[in-house]
Amino acid sequence: MPLVDQEIVDLNLFWLVKAREFARENRQKAVVVLGLDNELADNLSSLSIDDLNRIARTGVLLFRPRFRPTLWRQLIARGSNSSLSVRLHTLLLAAGEKCN
Template identity: 55%
Template sequence: MPAADLDVVDLNLLWLIKARELAESDPDKAVIVLGLDAGLVSELSTLSLGELASIASSGVLQFRPRFRSLLWQHILERRGSASIAVRLQTLLMAASLG
């Protein structure tokens, strides 16, 4: 498998493991943070490491950023500025409290 493909598998597996951990520990937060419906979060929380590895090996990213292009543009224009990071962290914290 080419190195780029292995990187995709590694990224997928890391994301899936963290997503499963969040789904197990706080399903409501997982729905918001991961952008998945409650049924999928419930299923994700039951998958074994082997099942996650199998999904990760698909060769395509199993996740994508949910930020709109305008936000990415704003972030890139303001590199080094902590204001966006602080606002995003605040939104995530507010979502976890709700």
């Protein structure tokens, strides 16, 4: 069996720890920012760091970008412009993606 790519493990673990933190501290933030559903947020909030490490080592990326290609094009076209309107637009699209 091939070795698991350590960078994928690190990305997974970082995401899982952050998702668990959001799920424990601010469920709505977990839902909107990370796109979690309530059941996954419940499950993540009860996992130990050992559980998260085990899950992170699956060998595949456990999360994926959830935005449509049009949003990616808009974000790339705006470059480093991190104005309030760009951030607000992105959050609204994230909330809309969650509702669909």
